[in-house]
Amino acid sequence: MMDTVQEAKRYLDNARQILSDKAQKEDGYYQDSKYVKMAGHTAYAGVLLALDGVLGKKSKGRKDVEWYKQQLAKLDKRVLNSFVGVYDTLHLSMSYDGNPLASVASAGLQEAERIINWVENRTATA
Structure with missing residues (x-):
């Protein structure tokens, strides 16, 4: 079970890496929607x-x-509620639409981390 959580965290790290290395942030916007889509997915x-x-x-x-x-x-x-937000932000806005707003990506990744931490706490006490 903990392996799943560690793997999920690795996915988030990879998404952050894609955005910081490839998406070319300028003035709060990502310049390359291909990498925004990849990171969201x-x-x-x-x-x-x-x-x-x-x-x-x-x-x-x-x-x-x-x-x-x-x-x-x-x-x-x-x-x-958190999942609905993550679905809308990471899956629809980023993965499909390539939303260039860095603040959108940041909020989505933060919410994703919250869900993964919830899973980690839930499985730790189970």
């Missing part, structure tokens, strides 16, 4: 990896955002 994948450590496997078909929302609604409403 990487960070979001890390959040899903961490959540899978707590939520387990889905019985049929692929997991989707609605499945994660349903599972989190049963466990912790604050983490559900």
Whole structure:
């Protein structure tokens, strides 16, 4: 279980590295949307990896955002809200749209870290 959390943290570190090394921040904006998209996807994948450590496997078909929302609604409403924000910020705004605002990326990564820490604390006490 802790391996999952460490791996999720590694994904976040990789996302930060992509942004700092390749996305070319100038005046609070990233210049290369390709790397914003890559970083958003990487960070979001890390959040899903961490959540899978707590939520387990889905019985049929692929997991989707609605499945994660349903599972989190049963466990912790604050983490559900956090996940909705991460989905919107990292997955939609960054991964799909390549939103160039550095403050958006920063907020999304911070929220992703909050979820991963929640998983870590939850699995440590389980």
